[in-house]
Amino acid sequence: DAEITQSPRHKITETGRQVTLACHQTWNHNNMFWYRQDLGHGLRLIHYSYGVQDTNKGEVSDGYSVSRSNTEDLPLTLESAASSQTSVYFCASTEGLAGYTQYFGPGTRLTVL
């Protein structure tokens, strides 16, 4: 069955370190998204991509970057981790946009000490 996976599922790191969170989907979806979820804020969009070599900033993109070298993967990099980036991170993909459902990965719980 097609799926979307994230790794690692849990990560503890220190302030200032670079961290990369992986997202891999086997649906061959062009559209992929990264969100963070914090209490009281719901899911907030970090970065998104509509296809290979396409990346766009979301509402909370500062301190994060993504790259899209193939259809299946959209890794999220924290350039220099900060305690404010402690959160749960969800990756999602969708076949289309308006009217199409997003499918989410299981999430990565990141703690920055």
Add this chain to the structure above:
Amino acid sequence: RKEVEQDPGPFNVPEGATVAFNCTYSNSASQSFFWYRQDCRKEPKLLMSVYSSGNEDGRFTAQLNRASQYISLLIRDSKLSDSATYLCVVNNFNKFYFGSGTKLNVKP
């Protein structure tokens, strides 16, 4: 103003009760609407899309009111397994906007 707003709850209801959630959105040009369910520490999962004419899926009914810019979710005959957080999601200009969620606790 947030793109999507929901009452955070929690809504505490007994088994068998009927409960309704509302969600308002700010952009009148929004194109598509969804309700997702999220269990504690898990990923959101689609519960149902919301269509202009309203739609029903078993015990769940979703409605859209474009004039007042809100969507609703009605759950009839609540089950213990319905306990979760329900997220309202709106798509406009090819982006998805999420409400903060409404927490439902169904008690025996």
